[in-house]
Amino acid sequence: MLNEDNKLKETPAFKYCRESRVFKTGRVFPNDVNNHKTLFGGKLMSTIDEVASISAMRHCRTNVVTASSDSVDFLRPIRPTDSVCFESFVSWTGHTSIEVFVKVISENLYTGERAVAATSFITFVAVEEDGTPAPVPAIVPETDEEKLISESANERSELRKVRRTSSKKLASQLNTSKYWE
Numbered sequence: 001m002l003n004e005d006n007k008l009k010e011t012p013a014f015k016y017c018r019e020s021r022v023f024k025t026g027r028v029f030p031n032d033v034n035n036h037k038t039l040f041g042g043k044l045m046s047t048i049d050e051v052a053s054i055s056a057m058r059h060c061r062t063n064v065v066t067a068s069s070d071s072v073d074f075l076r077p078i079r080p081t082d083s084v085c086f087e088s089f090v091s092w093t094g095h096t097s098i099e100v101f102v103k104v105i106s107e108n109l110y111t112g113e114r115a116v117a118a119t120s121f122i123t124f125v126a127v128e129e130d131g132t133p134a135p136v137p138a139i140v141p142e143t144d145e146e147k148l149i150s151e152s153a154n155e156r157s158e159l160r161k162v163r164r165t166s167s168k169k170l171a172s173q174l175n176t177s178k179y180w181e
Helices: 039-062 144-151 153-172
Strands: 015-018 024-027 063-074 082-091 098-110 116-126 137-140
Touching: 024 039, 024 098, 039 082, 039 098, 039 116, 063 153, 082 137, 082 153, 098 144, 098 153, 137 144, 144 153
Parallel strands: 015 137
Antiparallel strands: 024 082, 063 116, 082 098, 098 116
């Protein structure tokens, strides 16, 4: 990676999870809900990708592209009486890949009751300006929660590799012709 003076800048050997932590809190408005009067899943997923990408870029300080969304687990409905807090941090890194964990907390604005409403793992690849993959620092978890999430990261990485191979195989067998032809 080059700095502003076109000199090669050093990639740190490691960074702490806290250095990539992002918080974003919002409200649920009437145009954000579905016919069940709960937050649209797609709106939630869009914000998850947004905060996760900020965490990834804070970690590597270069461009990133979304490589996969392992999961978005909807654990409880989010209602218009709730605020929604998104918290993300880098939970694992490979040579050029960055896994980000996102926790979504709903808070009933009348009672103050808080609960984890969703969790997600999103993987990014750091890229140079020319689009080639860029090396990223290792991650060091410090808190109990960071350690808990990081402990199972290698297993998730292996599952991603298997799923990607399977997806590529399936895609190679799919029809791409126009349905009207």
